[in-house]
Amino acid sequence: MITSAQPQLADTTLCAPLGPTLGNAEFEFIRHVIAENAGIVLGPNKRHLVQGRLAKRLRELELGTYEEYCDHVRESGPEELVGLINALTTNVTAFFRENHHFEALASYMLPEAMKRNQQSRRLRIWSAGCSSGEEPYCLAMVASEVVPASARWDLKILATDIDSEMVATAQRGIYPVDRLAAVSPERLRRNFRRGTGDNAGNARIDPALARLISFRPLNLLKPWPMRGPFDIIFCRNVMIYFDQPTRERLVARFSELLADDGYLCLGHSESIHSGTSAFRLVGKTIYRKGGSISRAL
Ligand SMILES: C[S@@+](CC[C@H](N)C(=O)[O-])C[C@H]1O[C@@H](n2cnc3c(N)ncnc32)[C@H](O)[C@@H]1O
The missing domain is CATH 1.10.155.10 (Chemotaxis receptor methyltransferase CheR, N-terminal domain)
Structure with a gap:
């Protein structure tokens, strides 16, 4: 009433x-x-x-x-x-949002990159437009399950956003427990520490997982300081706010920084027009740079 x-x-x-x-x-x-x-x-x-x-x-x-x-x-x-x-900026995000990307990460994106990089043992992932950090932490959770720690892979995740407050929030790695509903009990146990006292109701990302990620403020429209190559780039629900010429320029720049056969994941309402770029659609909003179209839908 x-x-x-x-x-x-x-x-x-x-x-x-x-x-x-x-x-x-x-x-x-x-x-x-x-x-x-x-x-x-x-x-x-x-x-x-x-x-x-x-x-x-x-x-x-x-x-x-x-x-x-x-x-x-x-x-x-x-x-x-x-x-x-x-x-x-619009910063809506969630743990394991558009989970099919994380399933693909585990089932073929990372295994393929590990095969390709067997010599260098180097794996690089970029979360471009990471908002408050849920996306890069999910990338880190899945990657740490797939990439054996004992085999000494040099695994690094870069997480960037134009919004400096979001980057600071992401770096803190503290989330209200009710935001963790999509994280499995096993992943919760392995990757989060439950807060007590003043932090009751919150959970903190385990420092060992956080160490895989570098958080940086970065405007995607400006020059990028990193050289790559990246094996996997997630740029999800970011380009939706840009006009078409800006999207096309950005996709071309992603392609320059991706390894051959590397993957680019976009948000659910974003797409790359086939024929106008180096990318081939190989799954739901999953694009592969160059190479064969063997996984095409
Ligand atoms: C809706 S969130 C998407 C977060 C996450 N990728 C996801 O899909 O859940 C979009 C993010 O893009 C960032 N963004 C917008 N314009 C940007 C730009 N020019 N450069 C870098 N990040 C930008 C915003 O600050 C925001 O955090």
Whole structure:
């Protein structure tokens, strides 16, 4: 039953936007800045979303209007760009999201890479757009099951995101227990430590698993410091926010950094058009660079 101890608010109050209103000119400016700097295309219907997400930022900066906020973005340059980007990225993720990718990782992506790299014993995986870390930790859990620790493989996972706050959260590796429903009891036992005292209700990633991963802030639109080659790249549910030319440029850059026969996994609504790239579709949103089409659907 819903009880109402507070006096009812008039409808007009409920409909009125909370805090300052984002005007047309300021919305257009923010759309332009976020597209130019992060590649994120915000449609003209996203004004309320932008206003909602930036309201906290205005309060933090003690600014009363969006005009003032836009001036602050112009004047502070790269500094506030970080705040703006962090506020406007969509960071939805989950442990073992789109689990078929992790099944494929165990059943053929990693075994093939191990066969190919038998001499170098080097394995490299990149989680590009890792958000709060669930994706790279799942990569690490599966890889540590498949790659025998005793055989001295040089296994490293790079996890990057443009959102510096997400990278910090990912690096902390602490998650509410109710976010771990998709992790099997065996994997929970092996890879998590249950929090006690102030940390009751949370679980921490085991340091041995975390050591496999390097977390770094990285804007996918900017130059990349790493040389590769990577055996496997996960870039899932990131390109969906970009326009088509940006997606194509990114796919071409992934291809340059992937080993021949390496794999690229995309999100459920993302795809690469066959014929326009070095990639072949070999599974549900799983692409292989070059090579034969033996696993094609
Ligand atoms: C929806 S999350 C996807 C997380 C994870 N890959 C998954 O599928 O569960 C998208 C992530 O892409 C990041 N992102 C957006 N634009 C980016 C850019 N230009 N460079 C790097 N990361 C970006 C966002 O910060 C966000 O954390």
